[in-house]
Amino acid sequence: MPQSLLSIGMLVLMFVVFYFILIRPQQKRQKKLDEMRSQIQKNDRVVTIGGMHGIVDAVDEEKVVIKAGDGSRLTFDRSSVREVLNKD
16 A cells, blocks of 8 residues: 555656746746747847748737848748847
8 A cells, every 4th residue: 555655656756847947937937938929020130940040020910021131921820930139
């Protein structure tokens, strides 16, 4: 009986450790990323997950239009934006 309680206790302890070391920090990062993507505005300088740098030309509910350095405009999903570099 005590040995089975010890093994169950160790499993619970492992789950708690994994939660605080892996799961919770990932949830915080994802929440911060979602917040940043929801605040994207026109004329923000952004970098996509593919590494393209550009300026936001238009914003929609699910999509952003990014103007590249040569003047071309490309449409991306909001989830494709990795970071906002600076705000004008």
